[in-house]
Amino acid sequence: MSEIELRGVGKLWGDVVALSPTNLLIPGGSFTVLLGPSGCGKTTTLRLIAGLDSASAGQIFVGGRDVTNEPPSHRNLAMVFQNYALFPHLSVADNIVFGLQVRKASKQEQSERLARVLALLGLEKLRDRKPSQLSGGQQQRVALARALVAETKICLMDEPLSNLDAQLRQEMRQELRALQQKLGLTVVYVTHDQAEAMSMADLVVLLNRGRVEQVGSPREIYARPATVFAARFIGTPPMSVMALDGETIKGSKFAVAGKPSKATHVAIRPEHVSLDGDIPATITASEYLGADSLVRCQIGSEQVAVRITGQQVFEPGQNVQLAWSPHALHYFDNDGRRVEQQTPT
Amino acid sequence: MLLPALVLLVAFTHYPAVATIIDSFMSTPKPNRPSVFVGLDNYASMIEDPIFWQALRNNLWFALATIPLSVGLALAMALWVNGPMTGRGFLRMAYFTPTVLPMIAVANIWLFFYTPTYGLLEQIGGVFGLPSQNWLGDKSTALASITVVAVWKEAGFFMIFYLAALQGISPSLREAAAIEGAGRWFFFRRVLWPLLMPTTIFVLVNAVINAFRMVDHVVVMTRGGPDNATSLLLYHLYEVGFKYWDQGYAAAITVVLLGALATVALVQFFVLDKKAHY
Numbered sequence: 001m002s003e004i005e006l007r008g009v010g011k012l013w014g015d016v017v018a019l020s021p022t023n024l025l026i027p028g029g030s031f032t033v034l035l036g037p038s039g040c041g042k043t044t045t046l047r048l049i050a051g052l053d054s055a056s057a058g059q060i061f062v063g064g065r066d067v068t069n070e071p072p073s074h075r076n077l078a079m080v081f082q083n084y085a086l087f088p089h090l091s092v093a094d095n096i097v098f099g100l101q102v103r104k105a106s107k108q109e110q111s112e113r114l115a116r117v118l119a120l121l122g123l124e125k126l127r128d129r130k131p132s133q134l135s136g137g138q139q140q141r142v143a144l145a146r147a148l149v150a151e152t153k154i155c156l157m158d159e160p161l162s163n164l165d166a167q168l169r170q171e172m173r174q175e176l177r178a179l180q181q182k183l184g185l186t187v188v189y190v191t192h193d194q195a196e197a198m199s200m201a202d203l204v205v206l207l208n209r210g211r212v213e214q215v216g217s218p219r220e221i222y223a224r225p226a227t228v229f230a231a232r233f234i235g236t237p238p239m240s241v242m243a244l245d246g247e248t249i250k251g252s253k254f255a256v257a258g259k260p261s262k263a264t265h266v267a268i269r270p271e272h273v274s275l276d277g278d279i280p281a282t283i284t285a286s287e288y289l290g291a292d293s294l295v296r297c298q299i300g301s302e303q304v305a306v307r308i309t310g311q312q313v314f315e316p317g318q319n320v321q322l323a324w325s326p327h328a329l330h331y332f333d334n335d336g337r338r339v340e341q342q343t344p345t
Numbered sequence: 346m347l348l349p350a351l352v353l354l355v356a357f358t359h360y361p362a363v364a365t366i367i368d369s370f371m372s373t374p375k376p377n378r379p380s381v382f383v384g385l386d387n388y389a390s391m392i393e394d395p396i397f398w399q400a401l402r403n404n405l406w407f408a409l410a411t412i413p414l415s416v417g418l419a420l421a422m423a424l425w426v427n428g429p430m431t432g433r434g435f436l437r438m439a440y441f442t443p444t445v446l447p448m449i450a451v452a453n454i455w456l457f458f459y460t461p462t463y464g465l466l467e468q469i470g471g472v473f474g475l476p477s478q479n480w481l482g483d484k485s486t487a488l489a490s491i492t493v494v495a496v497w498k499e500a501g502f503f504m505i506f507y508l509a510a511l512q513g514i515s516p517s518l519r520e521a522a523a524i525e526g527a528g529r530w531f532f533f534r535r536v537l538w539p540l541l542m543p544t545t546i547f548v549l550v551n552a553v554i555n556a557f558r559m560v561d562h563v564v565v566m567t568r569g570g571p572d573n574a575t576s577l578l579l580y581h582l583y584e585v586g587f588k589y590w591d592q593g594y595a596a597a598i599t600v601v602l603l604g605a606l607a608t609v610a611l612v613q614f615f616v617l618d619k620k621a622h623y
Binding site: 102103 | 521522527
């Protein structure tokens with residue numbers, strides 16, 4: 001009963017398209033991440049779902065109910081803001097029960113729910129503090145508590161972890177995910193950090209320039225990127241995308257066997273390339289990362305990244321012979337769409 | 346490094362203040378009779394001076410009306426022009442215009458509004474068949490007329506402070522409240538008003554000081570008349586000091602005025618400050 005559906009939803013700011021008409025189904029009880037670079041329309045999408053902005057076109061359904069013209073408070077959802085949006089003059093407890101007071105919940109219900117959510121997030125000792133007396137991570141928890149106390153089934157989160165340091169972010173990721181599963185929440189989570197998306201999401205919605213590039217589980221998106229953008233965005237480092245010149249990699253004499261006829265680009269993940277083959281390449285840079293190293297090589301005019309174990313040492317300018325399995329290659333056509341490999345019969 | 350500022354402060358602020366207090370215990374010097382110590386004589390004649398009491402009473406009414414009216418109006422205008430709407434830049438400017446005008450000019454504009462028979466109010470009133478009214482010449486309306494001018498002049502100035510404070514409040518607070526379903530009034534009462542408290546204190550202190558300090562429009566519009574109906578403390582002080590040249594008595598009035606103002610300001614800071622969130 002807590003699924004969210006967008007039907008042809010678009011948003012214009014004057015002449016600027018913030019979101020092209022989009023169809024999207026966010027299943028109830030899922031952790032769905034809206035992922036993309038800044039300006040891709042992910043926050044716009046979230047704000048449209050929340051009702052903070054109104055859609056220029058299309059309909060929005062929450063739990064099967066058309067809420068397109070409903071104010072935010074009638075959509076039965078909670079939201080965590082990027083800057084937390086805590087009321088600076090109210091104590092932690094007052095911040096959390098703010099919404100309950102608006103809805104005129106009884107004193108007893110307020111204190112019961114408050115106690116429950118304080119315990120859930122381990123905030124009992126901070127209940128009388130003001131937001132300015134809290135650390136970033138604690139403020140984040142209070143914001144989360146304020147969203148959870150409403151006990152709605154849907155929680156929208158706008159880059160909630162982006163103001164935290166890396167260590168805390170890691171911890172909060174796991175905790176958020178655990179909370180979501182424990183409470184059976186539908187979470188719509190906006191982030192530009194693909195590692196965050198991959199580690200938390202059931203479903204990733206990859207956006208670029210106001211359009212949905214791909215919708216799928218993290219594994220699907222990683223294994224089978226639907227577009228060149230998805231290939232270049234997902235993964236640290238992402239796939240190396242090489243332009244083709246007819247049958248060969250541009251600027252080289254190396255012909256890619258089994259290339260689909262429509263393909264104009266070929267891509268491969270760094271971990272699928274090794275240094276024990278027959279594809280001539282020149283090393284341009286090498287980056288030591290501890291457990292492994294990332295070596296950037298040049299084939300013709302195109303760059304390809306290679307992930308190797310950390311012990312090996314390479315110098316720029318060195319010539320190497322690369323190898324990859326034809327099955328590890330991804331092909332894209334001139335429009336950036338994925339082209340499936342012909343399976344050899 | 347502090348010396349230049351210190352010299353100026355002492356010369357033009359601290360020394361005159363102390364000198365005034367001393368003068369208030371002395372008689373007024375005359376060409377043939379130098380100033381002598383008279384103790385509390387000046388204060389005694391103040392208590393017996395009916396015009397002083399009238400001016401004080403007038404001033405209290407004036408303050409009681411201008412302070413809440415101008416501050417309330419300022420807040421209302423700021424809330425309004427803070428919202429999204431077309432032409433709000435023009436509106437903000439329009440509201441601020443009275444502040445830019447010198448008080449003398451303001452008084453002259455309003456003098457025209459209030460003028461009997463051909464003033465603006467008379468002409469508008471005439472259209473609706475209202476009886477002619479000499480706003481500034483009638484003892485029962487003169488003080489109220491003066492008050493309106495002061496409110497008109499002050500509200501725009503205070504609005505700027507409120508507007509600045511409102512702009513400093515993160516818009517996501519309003520959105521967070523909207524998600525919770527808080528209406529305008531609830532949001533104002535629980536969030537905006539407490540967050541505006543420091544501004545309100547600042548504006549209130551200024552409003553109180555201005556209420557006892559404003560005299561320009563009285564000079565231009567009524568000269569304290571009719572029958573001292575619009576004589577405010579400072580105007581009375583000016584008359585005593587520079588028209589009747591009773592400098593000792595004028596110094597005594599000044600001391601009382603300053604003392605009252607300082608008390609009010611301190612009370613505001615210490616009582617309201619506890620309720621404010623910074």
